[in-house]
Amino acid sequence: MNETLKTIAERYSCRDFDGVMPPDGDLRAIAQAAIQAPSGTNRQHWQIIVVKNRQLLADMEAEGLKMLAAMEDPSFYQRIMSRGGKLFYNAPCMVLIAVKEAQPKGAELIDLGIVAQNVALAATSLGIANVHCGLVSLAFAGEKAPEFKKRLQFPEGYECGMGVLLGYAKTTKAPHEPNPEKITWIE
Numbered sequence: 001m002n003e004t005l006k007t008i009a010e011r012y013s014c015r016d017f018d019g020v021m022p023p024d025g026d027l028r029a030i031a032q033a034a035i036q037a038p039s040g041t042n043r044q045h046w047q048i049i050v051v052k053n054r055q056l057l058a059d060m061e062a063e064g065l066k067m068l069a070a071m072e073d074p075s076f077y078q079r080i081m082s083r084g085g086k087l088f089y090n091a092p093c094m095v096l097i098a099v100k101e102a103q104p105k106g107a108e109l110i111d112l113g114i115v116a117q118n119v120a121l122a123a124t125s126l127g128i129a130n131v132h133c134g135l136v137s138l139a140f141a142g143e144k145a146p147e148f149k150k151r152l153q154f155p156e157g158y159e160c161g162m163g164v165l166l167g168y169a170k171t172t173k174a175p176h177e178p179n180p181e182k183i184t185w186i187e
């Protein structure tokens with residue numbers, strides 16, 4: 001197995017970070033991998049925001065939990081509370097990917113996912129634990145959205161896409177078991 005395939009096989013979702021910040025050199029390499037992602041017609045309708053500010057992360061997490069608690073269906077909130085009551089798992093850093101507001105958004109969402117996976121794989125290759133964090137968008141679902149967009153320096157006309165949390169694992173887990181039945185061969 002080559003190094004790239006090994007990195008893909010080793011990536012897993014870390015949900016327990018020790019809080020130690022990765023070095024800036026590694027974060028720069030990860031941000032570089034993000035902007036090397038392909039996008040439809042090379043439109044690059046994204047902005048990569050490396051968030052190292054712990055207070056800002058704490059504020060976003062608190063707002064996200066508040067929005068989750070206010071949801072009509074309590075099952076999601078209960079699930080999060082039953083596994084520790086955290087959205088960001090003590091991660092010291094998040095790569096937040098903001099996307100250009102566009103209707104319809106289909107293709108931009110594909111671009112967004114590719115950036116996020118570049119971030120996750122680059123981080124894994126550097127020994128930095130990570131987890132995709134779609135739930136970060138909860139922080140932008142209420143009245144604090146303009147405040148967070150300002151503090152995060154979103155470009156005009158951009159909204160929250162998703163985040164990837166980065167740091168070092170306090171506890172690790174195995175990646176999900178790949179299911180070979182998810183592959184169809186036509187010969």
Ligand SMILES: Cc1cc2nc3c(=O)[nH]c(=O)nc-3n(C[C@H](O)[C@H](O)[C@H](O)COP(=O)(O)O)c2cc1C
Nearest residue numbers: 011012013014015131132133134135136174175176
């Ligand atoms: C688009 C997307 C959003 C996700 N959002 C979250 C999230 O908000 N919180 C979380 O703990 N995991 C999140 N995940 C991680 C998935 O739950 C995880 O990838 C899946 O359970 C498979 O486990 P593995 O990544 O360890 O192989 C997200 C994954 C993707 C692809």
